[in-house]
Amino acid sequence: MKILLVEPNFPISTKSKNHSDFLPIGLLKIASYHKSLGDTICLNRGNLPSKFVPDEIKITSLFTYWSKYVKESVNYYKKLYPESKIEVGGIYASLMPEHCKEYTGCDKVYTGLYRNGKAEEYEPDYSLVNVDYQIIHASRGCFRHCNFCGTWKIEPEVTYKKTILKEIRSNKLIFYDNNLLANPNIKLILKEIENSKINDRVVFCESQSGLDGRILEKDPELAISLKKARFLKPRIAWDGSIKLKEKIKNQVEILKNAGYRNQDIYVFMLYNHNSLDYKEMCEKLEECRKWGVQVVDCRYRPLNATEDNYKPRAKSQTSKEYFIASNWTDNQIRSFRKAVRRQNIAIRLNLPEYRYIDGVEKKYVSCNLYQK
Numbered sequence: 001m002k003i004l005l006v007e008p009n010f011p012i013s014t015k016s017k018n019h020s021d022f023l024p025i026g027l028l029k030i031a032s033y034h035k036s037l038g039d040t041i042c043l044n045r046g047n048l049p050s051k052f053v054p055d056e057i058k059i060t061s062l063f064t065y066w067s068k069y070v071k072e073s074v075n076y077y078k079k080l081y082p083e084s085k086i087e088v089g090g091i092y093a094s095l096m097p098e099h100c101k102e103y104t105g106c107d108k109v110y111t112g113l114y115r116n117g118k119a120e121e122y123e124p125d126y127s128l129v130n131v132d133y134q135i136i137h138a139s140r141g142c143f144r145h146c147n148f149c150g151t152w153k154i155e156p157e158v159t160y161k162k163t164i165l166k167e168i169r170s171n172k173l174i175f176y177d178n179n180l181l182a183n184p185n186i187k188l189i190l191k192e193i194e195n196s197k198i199n200d201r202v203v204f205c206e207s208q209s210g211l212d213g214r215i216l217e218k219d220p221e222l223a224i225s226l227k228k229a230r231f232l233k234p235r236i237a238w239d240g241s242i243k244l245k246e247k248i249k250n251q252v253e254i255l256k257n258a259g260y261r262n263q264d265i266y267v268f269m270l271y272n273h274n275s276l277d278y279k280e281m282c283e284k285l286e287e288c289r290k291w292g293v294q295v296v297d298c299r300y301r302p303l304n305a306t307e308d309n310y311k312p313r314a315k316s317q318t319s320k321e322y323f324i325a326s327n328w329t330d331n332q333i334r335s336f337r338k339a340v341r342r343q344n345i346a347i348r349l350n351l352p353e354y355r356y357i358d359g360v361e362k363k364y365v366s367c368n369l370y371q372k
């Protein structure tokens with residue numbers, strides 16, 4: 001079989017294509033799986049002719065609101081190779097299979113992990129991309145069921161690895177786990193990283209997702225294990241209300257006590273969600289400023305949103321163009337983003353009370369005041 005694997009032309013800048021957040025790791029595992037069956041593989045990152053006329057074309061998908069890029073790829077390859085069978089898998093396909101089939105016009109939609117998780121057993125084929133890190137899954141699924149998250153729908157079965165020792169090939173590991181600390185074997189896995197060397201050099205690691213601080217609170221020793229495993233940029237998820245501030249503060253303290261500096265620690269926050277309004281998000285941001293830690297903000301879009309035309313540089317937009325939660329306004333969304341970025345700069349410069357604009361020191365202004 002000749003199999004063409006396709007990553008659609010997602011709106012990711014060329015220099016970020018190989019960023020660990022966007023690597024089409026599913027396709028790389030499928031590549032290894034099909035190579036093991038003796039198939040010939042080609043990976044196309046975008047819409048361009050293949051090295052061969054494929055028997056099958058497998059197109060991946062990401063966020064539901066990037067569905068139009070999947071459709072563009074299906075159209076492109078249908079025209080180019082009308083005889084080839086086109087299958088779409090990935091996140092959008094798994095969350096909205098009916099929409100995906102009808103909207104993209106593909107021949108088949110594949111939901112969940114490929115070939116019922118069989119491709120999972122294969123190492124990603126890194127020869128198809130040029131990266132200096134390795135993606136690791138030490139677990140699948142998540143035992144929590146947060147209403148804004150699609151993980152537990154896409155990966156309903158929760159599985160944990162006992163070891164990753166034989167998988168380690170790189171000095172830089174990126175965990176793609178949804179809830180890394182939930183793995184009951186996580187301390188052993190971190191110990192393996194602590195003791196590993198590749199090419200006589202130690203191994204560093206980080207996680208694409210935020211850390212579940214409730215687990216950290218139950219077992220603060222985990223923070224020490226993370227630090228010893230050279231875990232970089234720990235990000236605590238704070239999706240709940242301001243009432244949790246003492247708990248989050250405690251989680252930040254646990255990381256600091258383990259040896260992390262303020263500038264190393266991040267708090268992950270979802271905004272533009274009905275559960276918390278602008279005022280409360282500003283209060284949360286203010287707490288992070290007091291603790292001296294940076295914020296990673298994530299603008300919420302509903303799990304079934306099939307488009308998102310938000311333009312960060314636009315002066316204003318309406319809810320016809322992108323999702324604005326009922327208790328948020330376009331102006332508040334833009335103000336909050338600006339406030340986060342400004343505050344992070346101040347934290348990085350170790351000037352939490354101040355900010356710099358064009359080299360001029362200005363007094364820090366909280367986001368409530370910032371919004372006209």
Ligand code: SF4
Pocket residue numbers: 142143144145146149150151152178179212
């Ligand atoms: S803890 Fe994280 S991964 Fe798990 S369901 Fe909630 S948001 Fe999703």
